[in-house]
Amino acid sequence: MLDSPLSARLEASERILVAGAGGGFDVYAGLPLALALRDQGKEVHLANLSFSRLESLDIDAWLDEDVAVIGPDTASRDWYFPERALARWLDAQGLPATVYAFPKVGVRPLRAAYARLIGRLGVDTIVLVDGGTDILMRGDEAGLGTPVEDMASLAAVHGLDLREKIVACLGFGVDAYHGVNHVQVLENLAALERDGAYLGAFSLSRATKPGALYLDAVAHARSEMPDYPSIVNGSIAAAVRGEFGDVRFTARTRGSELFINPLMALYFAVDLDGLARRSLYLERIEDTVLARQVAAVIAAYRDEIRPRPPKAFPH
Structure with a gap:
């Protein structure tokens, strides 16, 4: 019982890429996993779908087409740069x-970029990480959150041939602001369990080395970008610290009522291909080149359907 399906799936992995799926600070949600896997002797690399202006980077910052290498001293004219903050x-x-x-692109170039990086690093496993749980939305829910980047990443990695492909979500509840109904998140996880694609849940604790380092990394990121701290990771960090309710950690949440709670510190892990197969529109974005094409396809699909009505927690 103490061995999880996730740990069993990753046991034979040697070179793992932990990648943020939804852009922005999503890679931070994968940091505790990366640190824990590194402590197990795995070779671990970090990547992120970036919201920063990567086109402003010097040519020396590019490893390959659509693959930038960000370090502590990478120069950029963009003040918003979570990848550099993490590197520092x-x-x-x-x-x-x-x-x-x-870069923030469509499925075809993003998959090609992943393939180039995998080839360079010799990666055998990808753990795609979402800060929040809207990557688990299949398309007919009451609200999808912010699906464009998550679905582009999911579709891109789904088309790659690797030993293991995993999706891990951290931050249950943070997507409520963007319309996600979390009863439907649980409903989707139950369906993934029936499909044999659910790999379990586990808590991020500040009593562990990865948990403590995560808290430090989130605090450091806030000091690097004090005007635009991550609401998602700030919420998760507050939950990891044991805070509860309408916790204030940034002026960005002014006018909103937060519900920080222990469930935000839970990782949910699923088989990536199993999740992709449950999507109702993933095939439609397969040939997209631009992120706005992904957005247009999703919007068109939503216009065709009657979404499942939201449900309230019964307890």
Whole structure:
């Protein structure tokens, strides 16, 4: 009972890419996993779908087409740069301080970028990480959250041939602001369990080394970008610290009522291909080149259907 399906799936993995699916600070949600896997002797690399202006980077920052190599000293004219903030934190910890970054593009170029990076690094496993749980939405829910980047990443990695492909979500509840009904998140997880694709849940604890380092990394990111701290990771960090309710940690949430709670510190893990097969529109975005094409396809699909009505927690 103490061995999880996730740990069993990753046992034989040697070189693992932990990648943020939804852009922004999503890679931070994968940091505790990356640290824990590294402590197990795995070779672990970090990557992220970036919201930063990667086109402003010097040519020396590019490993390959659509694959940037971000380090502590990478120069950029963009003040919003979570990947560099993380690289600086890693460097301060004496850890490998490279974070790979993909531009915000459609499925075809994103898959090609992943393939190039995998080829360069010899990766055999990808753990795609979502800060929040809207990557678990299949398309007919009451609300999808912010699906464009998550679905582009899911579709891109789904088309790759690797030993293991996993999706891990951290931050249950944070997507309520964007219309996600979390009863439907649980309903989707139950369906994935029936399909044999659910790999279990586990808590991120501040009493563990990865948990403590995660809290430090989130605090460091806030100091790097004080005007735009991550609401998602700030909420998760508050939950990991044991805070509860309408916790204030940034002016960005002014006017909103937060519900910080222990469920936000839970990881949910699923088989990536199993999740992709349950999507009702993933095939439609397969040939997209631009992110706005992904958005247009999703919007068109939503216009065709009658979404499942939201449900309230019964207890």
